[in-house]
Amino acid sequence: MDSAGFDAVLLQALFTQPPIGLHVLDPELRIVRFNSAARGVQGLDISEAVGRTWRELGFAADDVESMLRTVLETGEAVTDFRYRGRLAVLGGVEKVLLISAFRLQDAEGRTLGVVGTVVDITERDRAEQRLQLLYRAGERIGSSLDVFRTAQELADVAVDELADVVSVGVLDSVLHGEAPGPGPLVDPVTVRQAGFRAVEAITAIPTMFQIGGVRVIPRGNPYAQALSDLRPRLVRQLKADDPWLVRNPEYAENVREAGVHSLIAVPLATRGVVLGMANFYRGPESPPFDDADLGVATDVVARAAVGIDNARHYTRERTIARLAQRVLVPxxxxxxxxxxxxxxxxxxxxxxxxxxxxxxxxxxxxxxxxxxxxxxxxxxxxxxxxxxxxxxxxxxxxxxxxxxxxxxxxxxxxxxxxxxxxxxxxxxxxxxxxxxxxxxxxxxxxxxxxxxxxxxxxxxxxxxxxxxxxxxxxxxxxxxxxxxxxxxxxxxxxxxxxxxxxxxxxxxxxxxxxxxxxxxxxxxxxxxxxxxxxxxxxxxxxxxxxxxxxxxxxxRSLGPDQAVSRTLPNEPESAAMARRLVAGWLTDWDLDDLTFSTELIASELVTNAVRYSTGPAELRLIYDRTLICEVSDNSYAAPHLRHAEDDDEGGRGLYLVAQLTQHWGARHTGRGKTIWTEQALP
Structure with a gap:
């Protein structure tokens, strides 16, 4: 094959076989020739395209046209220019295109036009968006241990990126820190609205989406089916004559008011325990959900379920802590x-x-x-x-x-x-x-x-x-x-x-x-x-x-009718003086029944003070709920209760005191110690 024949074959192949779009535009940016087999323009009649600009075909926006004119004027090539928009030539479907362009010149350097290549990266872009969505979900969902806030974070993350409307409902038991047993839920389920968000284009928000509202999920619809076997449900197209919508006319009216046409229902479950449900909807301006969207929704909800379950555990522990606190404080x-x-x-x-x-x-x-x-x-x-x-x-x-x-x-x-x-x-x-x-x-x-x-x-x-x-x-x-x-x-x-x-x-x-x-x-x-x-x-x-x-x-203070005291010298006669003082004080308080025992107690305590200290002792009686007898001295030696043998001459004083009182003890003061006793009042 000669070179001319090879060039012809090569030129024909370039415009019929490559999987990328190849477009030749004249200096007025009108299409001269293009690759009709490339993705994005397949099926477009050449007679409809030749002589028209990309804008006339609904194929580009101002920024693309401006880029092409810059290439014409400067001769500087542009690679990987990203365009996102809806293509009229494909019925308004949103596409993401990667455009490259260079100026076309003849051998004498005269400008003949622009050559542009178009690569459809819509699927790759969607995959990147899904990964970014999952990354943002991991960062933003579960920032607190609050069920409502976590549910709202799920709705906030998914709206715009994945759905036009997101509704999150949780079981009432979850709000109290509890949850049903592991496994699916088979009975009609009641959920409380915990999170909701919708794009601005959807203005009619049904009352069923109000935060805090309660609704019952009856059997026989995608929501109940998802809760019954813990598998998400994808409804690509919501139709008014769907049997489950016909059985629920009120819900069907809510769907119609919101203008949604596609649904994904995903159970909020972790570790086999059902916590609630997340529902995703798309409105008139968005394409129906597909299987890839279902996978992303499932992954995002799984992250949220962990956060909500952590919040549930926290709520349960906090409830137990509050109950314990009530018991442990007076x-x-x-x-x-x-x-x-x-x-x-x-x-x-x-x-x-x-x-x-x-x-x-x-x-x-x-x-x-x-x-x-x-x-x-x-x-x-x-x-x-x-x-x-x-x-x-x-x-x-x-x-x-x-x-x-x-x-x-x-x-x-x-x-x-x-x-x-x-x-x-x-x-x-x-x-x-x-x-x-x-x-x-x-x-x-x-x-x-x-x-x-x-x-x-x-x-x-x-x-x-x-x-x-x-x-x-x-x-x-x-x-x-x-x-x-x-x-x-x-x-x-x-x-x-x-x-x-x-x-x-x-x-x-x-x-x-x-x-x-x-x-x-x-x-x-x-x-x-x-x-x-x-x-x-x-x-x-x-x-x-x-x-x-x-x-x-x-x-309050204790006056003479409730507290009396006397300082006694450090001498043996102080024990007898203590007995006389006690007898007089008890007579004044009409407590004669306690005279004998209190005289004995005071005598023993004063005797110990005289024996083991070097200064005066202070005797004090306090008339409270019990009769309190105290003896203070300047010794820091702590008294010890002894059990004297039959032939011991001493060691029985504190033993007798302990037998005659309800309680007794000693406390240190800044100047020594105080031994005190308490007796029950008659």
């Missing part, structure tokens, strides 16, 4: 002679906030406020452990700073043995605590705190002050170094303990709220609970992020 506070108490506890989250009022020896009480870091069941159970521990430590009559030191060590131990779970918002266990001891006899408060906000004191004269208590380290962090502070508290003062959600140490601008709450008639003598509620309402932030606690204590 449901009410008993009354004590030392102070009137009231509290308001607002559980916003399942946090580690706790409070307590603990009876101590000598008619004293301990006021406690604490907060374990974090939220959830682990935090709540840790709070319960610390509250139990602080009650046990308080029963040992430790001083306030000593108690916090022991609690600090226990918190460190709990952190090692029971660290926060990996999904917790805390990496290590830590807590704050404020421990306040009030003595109604001396009308003094002893305070120590571990990182907790300092209490506020309202005095009877109306003045408000934050008690200056050195802030030791949080429990479980740093070195256990705490200090105790003693403050004189007049009778009728109000101590306010709170957590950081209501008041920080630096929030001095909130103190007027205390002034207002305590000055409102009838002032400090009014209902303590009413003041507590009003104060919390004024201190609570607009959008609280943690539980809020307010504990109020209005102090």
């Amino acid at each position: 449901g009410g506070l008993p009354s004590y002679i030392a102070a009137e108490t009231a509290y308001t506890f607002l559980p916003v989250t399942s946090s580690g906030v706790w409070y307590d009022v603990i009876p101590l020896s000598g008619a004293r009480i301990a006021l406690v406020a604490g907060d374990v870091s974090g939220h959830g069941l682990h935090t709540v159970t840790t709070m319960g452990r610390l509250r139990t521990a602080i009650r046990a430590l308080a029963a040992m009559d430790l001083q306030a700073h000593e108690l916090l030191e022991h609690l600090h060590d226990l918190t460190e131990q709990l952190g090692r043995e029971h660290p926060p779970p990996e999904n917790s918002d805390q990496t290590e266990l830590t807590a704050t605590c404020l421990f306040v001891i009030y003595d109604p006899v001396t009308r003094t408060c002893t305070l120590s705190r571990a990182g907790h906000p300092a209490p506020v004191l309202a005095l009877p004269d109306g003045s408000i002050q934050v008690i200056d208590v050195p802030a030791g380290p949080n429990l479980g962090r740093g070195v256990a170094s705490y200090q105790s502070t003693n403050v004189a508290v007049p009778e009728g003062s109000i101590l306010t303990l709170h957590n950081a959600e209501l008041l920080q140490d630096t929030d001095q601008d909130k103190l007027p709220a205390f002034q207002h709450a305590f000055s409102t008639p009838p002032g400090l003598t009014g209902s303590l609970q009413d003041m507590c509620d009003a104060l919390l309402a004024s201190l609570l932030p607009d959008n609280p992020t943690d539980d809020a606690l307010l504990l109020l204590a209005r102090t």
